[in-house]
Amino acid sequence: MYPSRFAYEAPSSLDEAIGLLHQGAGEAKVLAGGQSLVPLIKLRFASPELLVDINRLPGLDTLDVAADGSIRVGALVRHRDLERSTDLARVQPVMAAAAPLIADPIVRTRGTLVGSLCHADPQGDWAAAVTAVGGHVVAQGPGGRRTIPIADFVTGPFQNVLAYDEVAVEAVIPAPTGQVAGGFLKLERRVGDFATAGTAVALELTGDRVSRAGIALTGVGSRTIDARAAADSLIGQVLSAQAIAQAADLAAEAAQPNSDHRGSAAYKRHVIHTFVTRILTRITTTSERAA
Ligand SMILES: Cc1cc2nc3c(=O)[nH]c(=O)nc-3n(C[C@H](O)[C@H](O)[C@H](O)COP(=O)(O)OP(=O)(O)OC[C@H]3O[C@@H](n4cnc5c(N)ncnc54)[C@H](O)[C@@H]3O)c2cc1C
Numbered sequence: 595m596y597p598s599r600f601a602y603e604a605p606s607s608l609d610e611a612i613g614l615l616h617q618g619a620g621e622a623k624v625l626a627g628g629q630s631l632v633p634l635i636k637l638r639f640a641s642p643e644l645l646v647d648i649n650r651l652p653g654l655d656t657l658d659v660a661a662d663g664s665i666r667v668g669a670l671v672r673h674r675d676l677e678r679s680t681d682l683a684r685v686q687p688v689m690a691a692a693a694p695l696i697a698d699p700i701v702r703t704r705g706t707l708v709g710s711l712c713h714a715d716p717q718g719d720w721a722a723a724v725t726a727v728g729g730h731v732v733a734q735g736p737g738g739r740r741t742i743p744i745a746d747f748v749t750g751p752f753q754n755v756l757a758y759d760e761v762a763v764e765a766v767i768p769a770p771t772g773q774v775a776g777g778f779l780k781l782e783r784r785v786g787d788f789a790t791a792g793t794a795v796a797l798e799l800t801g802d803r804v805s806r807a808g809i810a811l812t813g814v815g816s817r818t819i820d821a822r823a824a825a826d827s828l829i830g831q832v833l834s835a836q837a838i839a840q841a842a843d844l845a846a847e848a849a850q851p852n853s854d855h856r857g858s859a860a861y862k863r864h865v866i867h868t869f870v871t872r873i874l875t876r877i878t879t880t881s882e883r884a885a
Pocket residue numbers: 623624625626627628629630631632633648669695696697698701704705706707708709710711712713715717718719720756760761762763786787788789
């Protein structure tokens with residue numbers, strides 16, 4: 595199938611890009627890595643009148659780990675950049691664990707983390723990882739910049755809170771205050787597939803006790819699920835078998851899977867339970883913790 599006719603602009607400044615989106619009055623779309631948008635256009639699930647290609651905008655390809663441990667992921671940082679970042683692996687294990695599980699090497703070379711958050715696919719992996727670490731998105735529009743917590747950024751399946759003339763310029767992963775631990779596990783039918791079920795766990799520990807926890811699920815609902823009750827159950831706890839079992843029960847309860855060609859709802863819930871148990875159990879070995 596051929597896409598509908600559309601205009602294409604590749605601005606050289608962010609202000610110009612925002613101006614083009616503004617003129618587009620809701621009929622223009624940002625093009626980042628194109629790994630979700632281009633297939634949608636080819637299938638005519640999306641028919642924008644104008645594509646505003648942000649790939650030539652300066653300063654958006656920065657992956658910066660600040661001295662305090664916060665991570666800024668510019669809108670043109672590719673999945674591959676995150677996969678290769680040794681800083682990321684050191685500072686934020688859940689992000690590093692998710693990176694190589696996104697799609698395949700071709701998609702990872704072009705696709706971006708920020709684009710993935712904007713696309714808001716209920717089976718997207720990055721939204722789960724960023725939710726688990728409590729990250730936020732920085733957007734810029736005609737009125738200036740604003741910061742949007744990830745919990746408020748995605749409003750539904752394939753929907754986000756951005757105005758039609760805003761560009762998401764970066765995602766920010768906040769600096770941890772305790773010792774960091776975590777992981778990301780994903781069940782896929784074959785390598786490169788979207789998640790049948792996926793789980794992101796991000797913890798901070800003070801001594802042996804959990805001081806901050808985030809658990810988020812992908813593929814098991816109409817949007818990324820923040821398994822808040824499961825995460826909260828770990829606060830102040832030592833990661834005992836009992837604490838792990840309780841968190842896994844609560845995470846499985848939070849899942850809202852449908853039965854489909856990837857598996858039954860009960861099976862997907864069981865996978866979530868197993869993943870939470872597995873990630874938390876691994877953390878009890880010191881090798882899974884980042885300094
Ligand atoms: C074969 C295949 C397999 C895949 N498998 C997986 C997988 O296993 N896990 C997974 O998580 N993803 C998967 N993806 C999706 C992939 O990760 C995409 O790269 C990602 O979802 C979108 O990033 P992008 O930069 O390509 O965005 P684009 O395709 O360019 O844009 C996607 C949407 O976000 C908007 N957008 C993008 N960037 C911005 C911005 N900075 N500001 C405002 N709006 C913006 C666009 O307008 C568009 O609506 C797969 C894709 C393919 C083609």
